[in-house]
Amino acid sequence: MRHFEYFNKTDVQKIHAATLYVLEKVGVDFGYEPALKVLAKGGCKVEGERVFFLPKLVEAFVAKAPGQFTLYARNPEKNVVIGCENTAFAPCYGPAFVTDLDRGRRSSTLEDFNNFAKLSHASRNIDINGGILVEPNDVPMDKRAAEMLYGVMRYSDKPFMGSAIGKAGAQKTIAMSAIMLGVGEERLADKPPSITLQTARTPLGYDDRMLGAMMEYAKAGMAQVVSSLAIAGATAPVTMEGTLVIQNAEVLAGIVLTQMLREGAPVVFGGSSSAAAMRYGTLSAGAPEMVVNTAATAQMARFYSIPSRGGGALTDAKIPDAQAGMESMMSQMMASMAGVHFVLHSAGILEGYMTSSYEKFIMDDDICGMCKRIRRGETVNIEKLAVDLIEEVGPGGEYLTQMHTFQNFRKEFYAPVLEERGTYDAWETNGSLTLAQQANAKWKEILANFEAPDLPADVDRDLRKYIDQI
Amino acid sequence: MRHFEYFNKTDVQKIHAATLYVLEKVGVDFGYEPALKVLAKGGCKVEGERVFFLPKLVEAFVAKAPGQFTLYARNPEKNVVIGCENTAFAPCYGPAFVTDLDRGRRSSTLEDFNNFAKLSHASRNIDINGGILVEPNDVPMDKRAAEMLYGVMRYSDKPFMGSAIGKAGAQKTIAMSAIMLGVGEERLADKPPSITLQTARTPLGYDDRMLGAMMEYAKAGMAQVVSSLAIAGATAPVTMEGTLVIQNAEVLAGIVLTQMLREGAPVVFGGSSSAAAMRYGTLSAGAPEMVVNTAATAQMARFYSIPSRGGGALTDAKIPDAQAGMESMMSQMMASMAGVHFVLHSAGILEGYMTSSYEKFIMDDDICGMCKRIRRGETVNIEKLAVDLIEEVGPGGEYLTQMHTFQNFRKEFYAPVLEERGTYDAWETNGSLTLAQQANAKWKEILANFEAPDLPADVDRDLRKYIDQI
Numbered sequence: 001m002r003h004f005e006y007f008n009k010t011d012v013q014k015i016h017a018a019t020l021y022v023l024e025k026v027g028v029d030f031g032y033e034p035a036l037k038v039l040a041k042g043g044c045k046v047e048g049e050r051v052f053f054l055p056k057l058v059e060a061f062v063a064k065a066p067g068q069f070t071l072y073a074r075n076p077e078k079n080v081v082i083g084c085e086n087t088a089f090a091p092c093y094g095p096a097f098v099t100d101l102d103r104g105r106r107s108s109t110l111e112d113f114n115n116f117a118k119l120s121h122a123s124r125n126i127d128i129n130g131g132i133l134v135e136p137n138d139v140p141m142d143k144r145a146a147e148m149l150y151g152v153m154r155y156s157d158k159p160f161m162g163s164a165i166g167k168a169g170a171q172k173t174i175a176m177s178a179i180m181l182g183v184g185e186e187r188l189a190d191k192p193p194s195i196t197l198q199t200a201r202t203p204l205g206y207d208d209r210m211l212g213a214m215m216e217y218a219k220a221g222m223a224q225v226v227s228s229l230a231i232a233g234a235t236a237p238v239t240m241e242g243t244l245v246i247q248n249a250e251v252l253a254g255i256v257l258t259q260m261l262r263e264g265a266p267v268v269f270g271g272s273s274s275a276a277a278m279r280y281g282t283l284s285a286g287a288p289e290m291v292v293n294t295a296a297t298a299q300m301a302r303f304y305s306i307p308s309r310g311g312g313a314l315t316d317a318k319i320p321d322a323q324a325g326m327e328s329m330m331s332q333m334m335a336s337m338a339g340v341h342f343v344l345h346s347a348g349i350l351e352g353y354m355t356s357s358y359e360k361f362i363m364d365d366d367i368c369g370m371c372k373r374i375r376r377g378e379t380v381n382i383e384k385l386a387v388d389l390i391e392e393v394g395p396g397g398e399y400l401t402q403m404h405t406f407q408n409f410r411k412e413f414y415a416p417v418l419e420e421r422g423t424y425d426a427w428e429t430n431g432s433l434t435l436a437q438q439a440n441a442k443w444k445e446i447l448a449n450f451e452a453p454d455l456p457a458d459v460d461r462d463l464r465k466y467i468d469q470i
Numbered sequence: 471m472r473h474f475e476y477f478n479k480t481d482v483q484k485i486h487a488a489t490l491y492v493l494e495k496v497g498v499d500f501g502y503e504p505a506l507k508v509l510a511k512g513g514c515k516v517e518g519e520r521v522f523f524l525p526k527l528v529e530a531f532v533a534k535a536p537g538q539f540t541l542y543a544r545n546p547e548k549n550v551v552i553g554c555e556n557t558a559f560a561p562c563y564g565p566a567f568v569t570d571l572d573r574g575r576r577s578s579t580l581e582d583f584n585n586f587a588k589l590s591h592a593s594r595n596i597d598i599n600g601g602i603l604v605e606p607n608d609v610p611m612d613k614r615a616a617e618m619l620y621g622v623m624r625y626s627d628k629p630f631m632g633s634a635i636g637k638a639g640a641q642k643t644i645a646m647s648a649i650m651l652g653v654g655e656e657r658l659a660d661k662p663p664s665i666t667l668q669t670a671r672t673p674l675g676y677d678d679r680m681l682g683a684m685m686e687y688a689k690a691g692m693a694q695v696v697s698s699l700a701i702a703g704a705t706a707p708v709t710m711e712g713t714l715v716i717q718n719a720e721v722l723a724g725i726v727l728t729q730m731l732r733e734g735a736p737v738v739f740g741g742s743s744s745a746a747a748m749r750y751g752t753l754s755a756g757a758p759e760m761v762v763n764t765a766a767t768a769q770m771a772r773f774y775s776i777p778s779r780g781g782g783a784l785t786d787a788k789i790p791d792a793q794a795g796m797e798s799m800m801s802q803m804m805a806s807m808a809g810v811h812f813v814l815h816s817a818g819i820l821e822g823y824m825t826s827s828y829e830k831f832i833m834d835d836d837i838c839g840m841c842k843r844i845r846r847g848e849t850v851n852i853e854k855l856a857v858d859l860i861e862e863v864g865p866g867g868e869y870l871t872q873m874h875t876f877q878n879f880r881k882e883f884y885a886p887v888l889e890e891r892g893t894y895d896a897w898e899t900n901g902s903l904t905l906a907q908q909a910n911a912k913w914k915e916i917l918a919n920f921e922a923p924d925l926p927a928d929v930d931r932d933l934r935k936y937i938d939q940i
Contacts, residue, residue: 004474004807011850018855029865050865105894204865235868238875238882240848242856275883277891281870284891288840288884292848316891318898322833323890323905325795330840333803337474351894363792370758370800378710378762380481385488386712395499395520395674398705400751405708412708413745414758420793421747421754421786424575424821428788435793 003339108134131161170216189221227270271297286327311335312345578604601631640686659691697740741767756797781805782815
């Protein structure tokens with residue numbers, strides 16, 4: 001299946017050329033002394049915190065980044081390819097609030113975090129677990145990153161998201177990954193188990209926290225997403241094209257730094273820019289302009305032969321209602337069809353990036369599943385064209401009782417997590433439930449039946465010991 | 471912007487070849503004597519009701535259908551191109567029930583029909599009005615088609631959908647169109663104001679009602695959609711490929727008939743096939759397999775150089791909840807991105823095809839608008855890349871107060887019908903409304919402020935006179 005191409009090749013070239021001009025003449029601020037030293041040594045012009053990149057230098061270092069890589073799960077059956085034809089889904093990331101239909105919106109806790117780690121583990125469609133599923137506000141600041149990493153290691157054997165909270169966050173991720181896998185830290189680069197999100201300080205800057213983490217991960221050969229969230233009309237020009245130039249310049253500047261630190265360090269080209277909601281002067285995560293940016297991000301990343309990040313079940317809705325459904329699907333459909341490789345916020349996110357919803361997590365899981373079904377494509381061959389069967393059944397016949405139907409429907413049809421496809425009467429008899437209400441029952445059922453994957457007792461003890469000494 | 475291509479060229483050829491085999495060896499039943507006569511005279515082999523088509527005959531007649539055409543509105547500013555780069559949206563079609571948040575689900579009436587005609591007229595995103603927006607169950611059977619046509623002529627000056635209820639329905643549509651436009655019936659072919667939906671009796675058949683209407687419209691040179699709704703696993707093979715062969719054979723057989731009756735009669739290649747909900751043995755309108763079929767339909771129609779019909783804001787949901795939002799958007803995104811030209815059921819439809827919802831109409835209007843915004847594409851040029859502005863603002867600056875932002879945001883950003891993009895606190899202060907509740911207020915506001923377009927008094931009188939004599 002071909003990818004959806006939003007821009008033509010000449011347009012992509014124009015955006016690239018404008019980006020190179022900005023990197024050379026306008027520059028990018030790096031608010032972290034160690035980064036400035038590396039960039040200067042690598043050949044950039046540095047004036048204070050501002051760094052200027054020659055076009056040839058940008059192209060040379062960007063070319064060193066790998067075209068695809070694999071995240072190695074504790075359970076090898078759950079390894080995930082980042083790149084190529086694969087679209088990998090990761091759950092909600094960053095909210096300080098959590099909500100469900102019973103208890104409403106509230107400050108999130110470690111228990112909520114662990115619940116979302118369990119839901120992500122149980123999902124057929126979520127490929128990568130962890131990150132800041134929700135902020136564990138009841139855990140002291142210095143322990144939060146470690147407790148989140150522990151939760152995801154305890155309740156899941158999928159690849160996971162690392163901590164982006166400065167050099168220290170990266171070091172904790174690296175140390176705990178090494179404990180979990182029972183290998184030396186220097187061996188993690190061979191089979192990176194995690195990927196971490198780094199986001200620029202738009203427009204055209206990076207702060208010390210992000211750079212500290214980014215440098216540590218790059219040196220260790222651990223995977224990371226170098227991402228930009230420009231807001232058209234607020235932190236970037238109001239045009240999609242101008243916003244793309246800002247986004248592109250930020251991402252390329254970050255990728256150059258990673259490749260100067262370690263040639264071939266695995267990176268993802270990330271874009272989650274969107275439009276401002278002009279009436280409020282804030283970000284709109286559910287705008288169609290966000291979707292345009294997702295398509296463009298996939299294309300720019302392909303142009304640079306680097307895996308892409310974009311999309312997500314994003315919405316401006318406050319509750320898991322129709323707005324949440326339509327905006328999330330809009331964004332996820334484009335990510336899938338444009339060939340995005342890594343999709344953060346694939347399940348549970350509400351209100352831009354403010355809240356994680358238990359019910360929306362379940363609903364979004366189906367969105368991921370439906371998008372995967374569509375992306376799967378078909379194999380047109382004699383058996384699937386089924387002309388013999390059509391000839392046998394003939395005009396006016398039926399296929400419901402054919403052996404062919406029973407033998408193949410499970411392979412052909414997506415089986416939804418929440419299936420509401422019966423009659424109106426049946427729906428009424430079952431209590432006239434909204435999809436959110438059906439999701440409410442489902443997440444409780446999943447948590448009630450949850451079985452954690454095995455984690456050896458000594459690994460568990462060593463992880464807890466590591467956290468205790470922080 | 472390129473279209474999304476689901477299958478590769480070889481796959482399309484294989485589906486075409488399998489279709490030709492079915493048309494030649496299996497045949498299609500035509501349950502209407504006048505159609506059998508035309509097909510026999512045109513060169514088909516006819517045995518009883520069964521008609522067999524030689525490949526060369528199929529290809530020769532299909533090639534006569536136009537690659538695009540225009541629907542001419544009473545108001546020329548609202549003419550609609552069917553074909554090319556345009557995606558035209560038409561509202562809900564066929565439901566016998568109507569629902570809104572105040573009164574719930576009930577049998578629909580002429581008043582409901584006229585309300586949906588008004589909402590369709592007022593919409594910025596709906597291009598074509600009318601059809602069976604809802605069934606006017608309170609009108610005697612013999613007057614229904616005419617009253618619906620009258621309602622749409624009275625409350626809208628957009629192109630409209632004609633009646634598909636047999637030869638008589640077509641004749642009423644033709645007669646009333648001629649009265650409305652003040653031209654002779656024989657002149658309607660020059661500027662067809664309407665388009666009508668014809669659907670095969672799957673698998674591989676057409677009934678007398680559809681054929682009566684289809685022949686009448688073809689002879690008059692009026693536009694029609696020749697469509698198939700095969701249910702994979704029920705009325706067609708369980709594979710998407712086998713279902714496509716059934717769909718393709720039915721549509722091509724219908725199109726051959728139209729072109730035998732009048733060379734160049736405007737037709738649309740229609741596909742709305744989907745998967746069976748196996749648990750219930752019924753159609754699933756919200757399945758991802760439906761979306762696969764939409765993409766394939768657009769491709770097959772392009773292969774034949776005929777405009778396509780597919781997609782729609784389709785869902786299995788019973789109410790305008792998150793399921794309605796996500797499934798409707800999934801279908802509409804694919805229709806837009808695959809380059810479908812005519813999208814029926816673009817607003818208001820629920821429960822497969824059973825119910826029209828006032829609230830969902832408003833929500834779907836935004837789905838159409840967002841899809842149009844995405845499909846619009848961008849024009850990458852110096853002004854839009856805005857490098858000068860980026861240089862001026864520099865790293866760490868802001869764009870919210872820039873003249874450039876104020877001058878361009880209305881052109882750049884989609885302005886939603888229902889805008890819920892503010893903070894959680896603002897949403898709570900405004901009553902914590904779901905999108906459906908916000909839509910409830912909006913449709914009432916639109917109907918309360920509705921102003922019908924001018925319809926000359928003598929035309930109005932002649933239309934009523936025509937209806938009285940039915």
